[in-house]
Amino acid sequence: MRIPLLAVALLAATPLLAQGNAVPGMDARVYEVTDISYYGRRGAAYPNGEAGLVMGHSYCNTGTVDIPWVSSIGSRMVDTYPKIAFLLARESGGRMVQVSGPSYLKHSVTPYNFNTGPCLPCNGGSGGFMFQGCSDTYSSGINSNRNYLAPTSEVDPWLGTWNPVGSYFDRGDPAVSGLAASDGVKSLTSSMTNAFDPVKNRLEVREGELATPGSFYGQVQIVIQGEPVANRANNVVSRPMAFAWNGSDWSGTTTGASTEGSVLTRWTGSTWEIGGNGNDDGRHLVAVKVTGPVGGMYHYEYAVHNLDNARAGASFRVPLDAGATLQNVGSRDIDGNPLNDWTWSRSSGELAFLAAANNALEWNTLYNFWFDCSVAPSFGAVQLDCARPGPGLPSVVVASRVPSGVPTAYVTSVGASCGSCASSVYEDFPSASGFDLANQSMTLTLSNGSYTLGAGTGSWVNPAGNALALGDDSEAAVPLPFALPYPGGSTTQLLVCSNGFISPAQSNGTDFTPSVAEFLGGNPRWAAAWHDFNPAAGGQVLVQSSASAVIVSWNAVNNYGSGGTASFQYQFLPNGTVHVLWRAMNLAGNGYLVGWTRGGGDVDPGNRDLSTTLSTPYSLCAGRFTGISLGASARPVLGTTINLVTSNIPAGTSGGVTLLWFNQATPPIDLSSIGMTGCFAHGSGPAVDFAFGVTGTTASVPLAVPAQSSFSGLGVVAETFTYSPPLTPLGVIASNGLVLVLGVQ
Numbered sequence: 001m002r003i004p005l006l007a008v009a010l011l012a013a014t015p016l017l018a019q020g021n022a023v024p025g026m027d028a029r030v031y032e033v034t035d036i037s038y039y040g041r042r043g044a045a046y047p048n049g050e051a052g053l054v055m056g057h058s059y060c061n062t063g064t065v066d067i068p069w070v071s072s073i074g075s076r077m078v079d080t081y082p083k084i085a086f087l088l089a090r091e092s093g094g095r096m097v098q099v100s101g102p103s104y105l106k107h108s109v110t111p112y113n114f115n116t117g118p119c120l121p122c123n124g125g126s127g128g129f130m131f132q133g134c135s136d137t138y139s140s141g142i143n144s145n146r147n148y149l150a151p152t153s154e155v156d157p158w159l160g161t162w163n164p165v166g167s168y169f170d171r172g173d174p175a176v177s178g179l180a181a182s183d184g185v186k187s188l189t190s191s192m193t194n195a196f197d198p199v200k201n202r203l204e205v206r207e208g209e210l211a212t213p214g215s216f217y218g219q220v221q222i223v224i225q226g227e228p229v230a231n232r233a234n235n236v237v238s239r240p241m242a243f244a245w246n247g248s249d250w251s252g253t254t255t256g257a258s259t260e261g262s263v264l265t266r267w268t269g270s271t272w273e274i275g276g277n278g279n280d281d282g283r284h285l286v287a288v289k290v291t292g293p294v295g296g297m298y299h300y301e302y303a304v305h306n307l308d309n310a311r312a313g314a315s316f317r318v319p320l321d322a323g324a325t326l327q328n329v330g331s332r333d334i335d336g337n338p339l340n341d342w343t344w345s346r347s348s349g350e351l352a353f354l355a356a357a358n359n360a361l362e363w364n365t366l367y368n369f370w371f372d373c374s375v376a377p378s379f380g381a382v383q384l385d386c387a388r389p390g391p392g393l394p395s396v397v398v399a400s401r402v403p404s405g406v407p408t409a410y411v412t413s414v415g416a417s418c419g420s421c422a423s424s425v426y427e428d429f430p431s432a433s434g435f436d437l438a439n440q441s442m443t444l445t446l447s448n449g450s451y452t453l454g455a456g457t458g459s460w461v462n463p464a465g466n467a468l469a470l471g472d473d474s475e476a477a478v479p480l481p482f483a484l485p486y487p488g489g490s491t492t493q494l495l496v497c498s499n500g501f502i503s504p505a506q507s508n509g510t511d512f513t514p515s516v517a518e519f520l521g522g523n524p525r526w527a528a529a530w531h532d533f534n535p536a537a538g539g540q541v542l543v544q545s546s547a548s549a550v551i552v553s554w555n556a557v558n559n560y561g562s563g564g565t566a567s568f569q570y571q572f573l574p575n576g577t578v579h580v581l582w583r584a585m586n587l588a589g590n591g592y593l594v595g596w597t598r599g600g601g602d603v604d605p606g607n608r609d610l611s612t613t614l615s616t617p618y619s620l621c622a623g624r625f626t627g628i629s630l631g632a633s634a635r636p637v638l639g640t641t642i643n644l645v646t647s648n649i650p651a652g653t654s655g656g657v658t659l660l661w662f663n664q665a666t667p668p669i670d671l672s673s674i675g676m677t678g679c680f681a682h683g684s685g686p687a688v689d690f691a692f693g694v695t696g697t698t699a700s701v702p703l704a705v706p707a708q709s710s711f712s713g714l715g716v717v718a719e720t721f722t723y724s725p726p727l728t729p730l731g732v733i734a735s736n737g738l739v740l741v742l743g744v745q
Contacts, residue, residue, distance in 0.1 A: 022603070024605060028082060028234075033239035035139060039053070041250070047210075058136070070128040086103045086219065090215065096267040099209035100334070102362070108148075146202070150169055154168060206336060216243060230416040273285070277386065281386075284304055284384055285305040287303045299372050304369070306365050314386060315353060316383075319404035320402075329351070333359055341359075342354060380404045381399050407741055410741050414736065415668055415680055418727075419728050422621065426516065435587055451620045452617050460569065464542060467541065470536075473511075473512050479492065486576060491505040495508075498533055500592075503526075506524070508522045508523050527597075528594065529592055532560040537560070539556040627648065628648050630718060630736055636705045636742045637705065637744070646658065653724040661684060661716065661718075662717075664739060668680035668737070671734070676730050683717040720735040721734050
């Protein structure tokens with residue numbers, strides 16, 4: 001069969017990555033480089049000194065969850081807030097280079113939640129979060145404060161994590177002594193930073209670089225803990241800039257609009273692609289520009305931007321025809337120190353650039369490599385070996401143009417899959433007075449192993465039946481006259497806790513203090529009103545049981561300690577439907593938590609306003625969804641048949657199609673505007689489609705590779721689309737792309 005709206009994939013006519021701490025719906029967007037300011041110079045007379053520059057930026061929460069934002073607990077620093085890195089690049093002489101040194105990044109310790117920006121509406125609230133739709137702007141004046149600037153090297157860009165203990169802030173500058181340097185309490189003071197020269201820790205730029213004519217671009221990159229890689233296309237933004245020397249000082253101005261993406265995507269005449277080294281570390285972007293031939297020689301220019309690879313790059317390897325003539329080989333780093341420049345060597349099939357000690361290609365850094373070669377470019381791949389041990393593959397392979405001569409068949413993955421939904425939902429009311437669900441109702445409808453939340457369709461049943469023997473902080477088992485299905489299982493009993501929640505089969509204890517961490521980390525649980533109740537002080541928890549429904553009612557049950565009562569009801573139906581109905585609710589005592597969770601350490605989907613959510617059906621996943629993955633069973637060698645295998649197909653998928661294009665879309669085509677949020681098409685032009693039905697989590701389509709030698713070196717792009725609501729608003733999701741280059745071996 002063909003999926004609805006298959007034509008979406010034809011509108012155009014990085015290994016699949018999933019970091020372990022990804023939070024579905026987490027999505028920060030940098031949308032502007034606001035300004036550039038000069039703060040002074042140091043060193044030798046112009047043009048041999050260094051200038052200190054600072055950029056401003058604006059960003060917002062364009063995701064579906066609030067972004068946690070807490071920088072300290074008491075006097076101790078904590079790592080729950082965004083970090084922002086900066087660099088300055090210049091395009092001149094056909095080359096795009098980084099002209100700033102290693103950036104100290106901004107620790108954004110305070111959320112402001114402005115009601116401005118492109119992510120509106122701002123759903124503001126209280127607490128340590130950047131709320132959905134809200135924005136923050138930090139001018140260069142704010143970003144110049146070196147009390148909040150620390151080395152980029154301390155942050156893991158893939159996970160977005162930073163360890164405060166023993167950090168630059170913890171040690172101070174100059175470093176303090178003793179335990180104060182490793183106690184997690186900030187030692188860096190204003191008196192220390194006020195003693196710095198005007199350049200230290202800011203964007204440090206050699207004046208000779210600013211004096212070189214060319215097109216300058218300032219770049220800003222945000223790092224957020226837990227942001228899925230599929231949502232990171234909007235984490236980097238660049239803006240044109242100009243600089244002038246007046247005889248004693250520099251001035252800087254912005255001259256054009258901000259554009260999302262690495263600064264290398266602005267490089268005139270280049271093509272680029274992104275690759276990563278597996279599920280456990282990040283990505284490099286490789287841009288290439290080939291000109292010529294002149295006198296029989298082609299000029300190859302490569303620029304590599306480490307986007308978020310924590311292990312850094314220790315080599316840059318380019319496939320090279322064994323008979324090629326090679327000239328004018330060179331490279332460029334960012335420190336201007338000739339003693340640690342990368343070296344190069346040639347083997348029979350490769351040109352390798354190798355890092356010197358302590359000069360790896362770190363994240364938020366751009367290095368250049370170039371050479372002249374007698375062999376014309378063909379479709380191929382370059383390789384970057386990781387500089388340090390750690391999780392993930394040992395190398396990153398990125399599709400590019402290379403002088404390999406006769407292409408070898410290979411397959412490389414580009415981009416990432418899309419589609420997300422939560423398998424848990426909750427609203428946390430830290431204060432009982434904020435509870436706003438009294439006299440409302442909610443229905444959880446089970447379909448294909450997952451719930452859809454909507455306005456209540458059940459009717460309140462007058463509480464009756466057997467009273468459970470529940471006292472303060474207690475639990476009772478209730479047998480069911482039918483097997484009740486729920487997401488992730490089925491049960492023939494309910495464990496009813498006096499504190500307002502019910503668990504299927506496995507207990508969640510009797511804790512009276514609602515906690516999001518405990519809710520998500522425990523066993524499956526329904527929480528109509530997790531709160532500190534005490535039936536021993538008044539009221540009853542009643543059970544009515546029949547073959548058509550089991551009804552559990554809190555009938556005027558006393559709130560613990562501060563008086564007042566609450567009445568609410570669960571109705572469990574044999575088909576898995578659960579109705580939750582609230583009547584008069586006590587607004588005193590401790591807080592409330594309402595929702596459903598699969599438990600087991602489920603990913604936090606963020607606090608959700610259920611009053612608003614229930615007006616429109618809201619669908620959950622049966623379990624955490626990490627994206628469909630497209631792979632090939634073998635390399636596409638001429639004369640063979642390989643299988644294009646789509647895996648991790650979610651339950652409820654009605655069908656799919658694998659498309660094959662003869663043109664790669666560079667950059668890929670964003671399909672968000674048609675309801676495929678976060679999805680990209682990696683091919684363009686006419687496509688061949690291989691439709692398939694879905695009978696499980698994996699689907700395979702055969703691809704016969706022609707035997708004709710004339711097809712050697714031909715590149716094709718494959719991608720799978722499935723109809724899998726509710727993973728995007730449209731219901732259609734996309735896999736990663738596969739670039740397949742046909743070869744004779």
